[in-house]
Amino acid sequence: MRFFDYIRGLYKVSVDESAARKVLSLMVSAKIPFGSVSLTDDSKAVFSVRKKDVEAVKKTAERACVEITAVQTGFPALITRYKKRLGLAVGAALALVAVVFASRFVWDIKISGNADVGADQIEAALDAYGFRLGAYIPALDVNEISKKIVIENDKITWMSINIRGTVAHVEVRETAFPETESVSEPSNLIASADGQIVLVEAYGGKSEVKIGQTVKKGDLLVSGVIDSSALGYRLVRSRGSVYASVTKTFSSSVKTDTTVKVFTGAEKSYKTVKFFSKKAELFKNIDISYEKYDTIEETERLTVFGVELPLFITTTRYVEYIEEPLTLTDDEALDKARRLIAEQTATELENDEILARYEDVKFDNGYCTLSVLIECVTDIATEQKIQTEQ
Amino acid sequence: MKNKKISSPISPMSVEILGTRELLISGCTGIIHFSKEKIGVHTKGPSVWVSGDDLTLCWAGDGKLMIKGRVCAVEYKGEQ
Numbered sequence: 061m062r063f064f065d066y067i068r069g070l071y072k073v074s075v076d077e078s079a080a081r082k083v084l085s086l087m088v089s090a091k092i093p094f095g096s097v098s099l100t101d102d103s104k105a106v107f108s109v110r111k112k113d114v115e116a117v118k119k120t121a122e123r124a125c126v127e128i129t130a131v132q133t134g135f136p137a138l139i140t141r142y143k144k145r146l147g148l149a150v151g152a153a154l155a156l157v158a159v160v161f162a163s164r165f166v167w168d169i170k171i172s173g174n175a176d177v178g179a180d181q182i183e184a185a186l187d188a189y190g191f192r193l194g195a196y197i198p199a200l201d202v203n204e205i206s207k208k209i210v211i212e213n214d215k216i217t218w219m220s221i222n223i224r225g226t227v228a229h230v231e232v233r234e235t236a237f238p239e240t241e242s243v244s245e246p247s248n249l250i251a252s253a254d255g256q257i258v259l260v261e262a263y264g265g266k267s268e269v270k271i272g273q274t275v276k277k278g279d280l281l282v283s284g285v286i287d288s289s290a291l292g293y294r295l296v297r298s299r300g301s302v303y304a305s306v307t308k309t310f311s312s313s314v315k316t317d318t319t320v321k322v323f324t325g326a327e328k329s330y331k332t333v334k335f336f337s338k339k340a341e342l343f344k345n346i347d348i349s350y351e352k353y354d355t356i357e358e359t360e361r362l363t364v365f366g367v368e369l370p371l372f373i374t375t376t377r378y379v380e381y382i383e384e385p386l387t388l389t390d391d392e393a394l395d396k397a398r399r400l401i402a403e404q405t406a407t408e409l410e411n412d413e414i415l416a417r418y419e420d421v422k423f424d425n426g427y428c429t430l431s432v433l434i435e436c437v438t439d440i441a442t443e444q445k446i447q448t449e450q
Numbered sequence: 451m452k453n454k455k456i457s458s459p460i461s462p463m464s465v466e467i468l469g470t471r472e473l474l475i476s477g478c479t480g481i482i483h484f485s486k487e488k489i490g491v492h493t494k495g496p497s498v499w500v501s502g503d504d505l506t507l508c509w510a511g512d513g514k515l516m517i518k519g520r521v522c523a524v525e526y527k528g529e530q
Contacts, residue, residue: 077485084507085480085492093509096518099486107507 069136070095070108073117079126080105086120111136165336166195167226167370174232177215182232185209193370194336197223246295246448249282249441251275255304258437265298275304275440284446295446302441305415308408311431312400314393316423319383326350326380334372350380393428394421401432412436463493465524473500473517473524474510481507489517496526 075083077099084107087094094117095108109117114130121128132140142148169186171179186192189205202221210219218233249265257273265282269275281302287293331342355378362371388396416435421428463477475491475498482490482497489507490499505519 081481081484084484085482088478088480088509088513088515091512095508097484097507105484 065108066134069111069132069134071111071114071117071130072106072108072133073114073128073130074104074106075121075126075128077103077105079124082124083117083121083126083128086124087117090116090120092116092120108133163226164197165226165370166191166193166197166200166223166228168368169193169228169230171230171232174234176234177213177232182209182216182230185213186230191221191228192337194338197226202228245297246284246446247297247443248280248284248446249298249300249302250444251277251279251281251302251304252440252442253277253304253306253438255306255438255440257302257304259303260300261302262298262300264296264300269302281441295448298443300441301439303437304440305435305437306440308434308436309431310401310404310434311429312397312404313427313429314388314397314400316388316390316393316426316428318386318388320386321381322384323379323381327377329375329377332374332376334374336370348378350378352382353378353380355379388428390423390428393423394430397421397428397430401430405432405434409434409436409438412438463495463498465498467521467524470521471518473521474514475517476514478513478515486519491515496528499525499527501525 073094080097080099084094084097084105092113093110094113097105097107099105109130111132118128118130169183169192171182174182183192186205186209189208191200191202191205200223202223206219206221210216215235216232217235220231222229222231247265249262254276255274257269257271257275260267260269260271260281262282265284266286268280268283275281282298282300284296284298285293286296328348333340333342355376357374357376359372359374362369362373414434414436418433420431420433422431423429464475466474466476468474475493477493477495478491479494480492482492483499484490484507486505487503488499488501489505490497500517500521501523503520503522505517505521508516508518510516
């Protein structure tokens with residue numbers, strides 16, 4: 061009610077405390093509504109009346125020979141005060157239009173429920189159907205978009221898109237069970253490397269090797285051809301693991317006379333503003349006069365009181381460096397070579413049991429060459445399909 | 451045909467008290483006395499006097515007045 065009173069506008073009537081009773085009594089008899097009456101420190105009674113009743117109040121006061129003052133308050137008073145300032149009215153109108161207009165676009169996309177499928181993958185899938193920051197909300201058929209994305213993605217079983225205001229909440233549910241393996245295609249397991257068999261775990265097919273046997277790359281380990289006197293021969297899919305002791309070699313070469321990057325401290329940066337999907341460069345014709353430089357890009361999304369805006373500021377920094385000659389000592393070169401080999405073996409030997417490791421180091425012609433021989437137990441079984449005549 | 455405004459008749463006198471902070475008097479015809487400590491109201495029946503602290507008056511409809519503040523006592527004076 062207070063809001064409506066403010067919009068409609070009220071008149072604040074002020075009368076001497078001594079005469080207040082007379083005026084209010086006459087107003088009660090005349091059924092003129094009035095707001096709460098309060099007494100001020102300077103012996104005045106103040107109450108509010110509606111705009112349509114103010115003339116009746118003035119007449120009532122005149123009949124009672126009482127002096128009153130009536131001052132307009134609320135939104136109409138504000139308009140009267142600022143009616144000559146056209147800019148304010150135009151600005152207010154433009155702000156209202158901007159708010160109404162802006163609320164018809166997607167300002168933020170929040171994705172939840174995904175674990176294996178990355179948020180950027182889901183965003184890319186949505187983007188393919190025009191669902192992105194800055195998309196016009198009335199033109200989006202969210203049900204159709206979510207259905208199409210679920211059909212196209214095996215890893216997503218369900219998707220829901222709810223647009224609340226200008227924020228799109230995308231919820232997904234991923235596939236709980238992995239793809240089932242096809243068991244209909246017959247295959248053999250063959251050796252992927254030379255080695256000595258340590259353990260055979262065959263779930264399908266017939267094992268053709270024994271523990272302790274030496275095999276070469278390409279040798280048959282588990283056969284998908286089962287020959288039985290009762291049923292004749294049949295083709296099955298071979299599955300399982302065959303572990304063998306193998307030797308793997310890795311090598312890396314490091315130049316002892318090398319260069320090192322030294323940053324001079326000089327850098328230039330410039331900013332790009334992105335609003336929804338529209339980019340604007342704040343500085344044009346950037347002149348990068350450095351001979352060598354690194355380019356570093358950082359993007360920051362602006363927030364106001366914790367609310368993320370569809371406004372991104374990208375700062376691109378060009379950092380100058382020079383290359384200075386550097387001669388590595390033998391130990392430093394060897395350390396570097398070991399680090400390079402560690403990077404190679406990290407993924408390749410991840411599931412292997414390492415039995416022994418041998419290193420061979422050579423310093424020759426300004427190079428440090430490190431060769432590493434690793435004896436390990438690894439699964440050498442590789443599936444090979446059996447070609448059948450259809 | 452002109453639309454004639456029909457004013458509702460003054461309702462019979464009644465006093466409704468809500469706790470110790472609000473009082474609604476129906477059937478008011480005028481105000482006898484008004485101050486922060488005492489408010490006297492004419493009604494069709496006896497006059498109603500309300501005593502208390504920080505009393506304020508507010509219109510509440512045809513012939514109805516709302517008195518707010520710390521109400522200590524309500525008296526009826528005159529014809530019952």
